[in-house]
Amino acid sequence: MNVTLNHYLVVSVLLFCLGLFGVLARRNVLVIYMSLELMLNAANLALVAFSRFNNNLNGQVMVFFIITVAAAEVAVGLSLIVALYRKRQTAHVEDLTSLKL
Amino acid sequence: MPEFTDLLFFVFAGLTLLFGFLCVANPLSRNPVTSAMFLVLTIISMAGLFVLLHAFFLAAVQILVYAGAVMVVFLFVIMLLDLKEEARRKLNRVALTAGVLAVSGLAAILVRAVTAARPAALALKAGPLAEGDTAPLGRILFQSYLLPFEILSILLLVAMVGVILLSKKDLR
Numbered sequence: 678m679n680v681t682l683n684h685y686l687v688v689s690v691l692l693f694c695l696g697l698f699g700v701l702a703r704r705n706v707l708v709i710y711m712s713l714e715l716m717l718n719a720a721n722l723a724l725v726a727f728s729r730f731n732n733n734l735n736g737q738v739m740v741f742f743i744i745t746v747a748a749a750e751v752a753v754g755l756s757l758i759v760a761l762y763r764k765r766q767t768a769h770v771e772d773l774t775s776l777k778l
Numbered sequence: 779m780p781e782f783t784d785l786l787f788f789v790f791a792g793l794t795l796l797f798g799f800l801c802v803a804n805p806l807s808r809n810p811v812t813s814a815m816f817l818v819l820t821i822i823s824m825a826g827l828f829v830l831l832h833a834f835f836l837a838a839v840q841i842l843v844y845a846g847a848v849m850v851v852f853l854f855v856i857m858l859l860d861l862k863e864e865a866r867r868k869l870n871r872v873a874l875t876a877g878v879l880a881v882s883g884l885a886a887i888l889v890r891a892v893t894a895a896r897p898a899a900l901a902l903k904a905g906p907l908a909e910g911d912t913a914p915l916g917r918i919l920f921q922s923y924l925l926p927f928e929i930l931s932i933l934l935l936v937a938m939v940g941v942i943l944l945s946k947k948d949l950r
Binding site: 679680683684685686687688690691692693694695696697698699701702703704705707708710711712714715718721722725726728729732733734735737738740741742744745746747748749750751752753755756757758759760762768 | 781783784787788791794795798799801802803808810813814817820821824827828831832833835836839840843844847848851852855856858859869870873874876877878880881882884885888889892893895908910914915918919922923926930933934936937938940941944945
């Protein structure tokens with residue numbers, strides 16, 4: 678059996694779903710953020726697989742950009758989490774309900 | 779007869795999914811540091827998949843930027859915030875069941891959609907293979923994607939300034 682685009686896409690889908698599950702099930706802001714990174718990586722894997730199987734490098738350039746933006750996003754997000762922790766002394770989403778009606 | 783690279787695909791894909799699972803839902807430990815370490819392992823196995831897809835430069839970038847820089851920042855923040863109390867919290871059973879149901883439903887739909895594709899669309903396109911080496915990637919990056927590249931450098935600058943502003947002590 679040859680490994681086709683399908684195999685890579687299924688791995689990507691499963692990885693994305695794992696990340697989504699982490700976002701839904703975990704209650705620690707940092708772990709939720711890590712699960713988001715996992716979802717981003719799953720999308721990257723799909724893009725690289727498409728790039729390979731369509732014989733076109735544009736997908737890889739896209740992944741390159743995504744990785745760069747993700748690095749910037751992680752820095753900003755984590756500094757937001759640190760600022761939040763300074764104000765509220767918690768990193769637990771169930772304690773962050775001040776916007777709840 | 780399966781080729782060696784196909785075998786490697788299954789090894790790396792299995793490792794990626796296993797470590798990813800242990801990252802988000804480790805049954806033994808709910809410590810964020812454990813999650814971060816398994817995320818590093820997930821990213822490294824994914825770099826193996828990138829190598830199998832001939833995206834050599836991206837595999838290196840993945841390890842350098844994600845497993846190196848991003849995870850170090852994560853670990854720094856975990857170290858700064860004292861998160862010991864997190865492990866003691868009770869899990870919300872209803873939310874967990876709903877999450878499992880929703881996510882497995884989404885996974886079923888997506889996998890079904892992927893496997894329903896025409897087989898002809900999945901084969902490797904003919905022609906000279908595009909290798910993800912630094913030279914072709916650099917050529918395409920600095921010719922077709924020059925403007926997004928420059929915008930990206932401004933974005934990094936903006937992010938840097940923003941982070942410095944956000945981490946000031948008296949945030950107004």
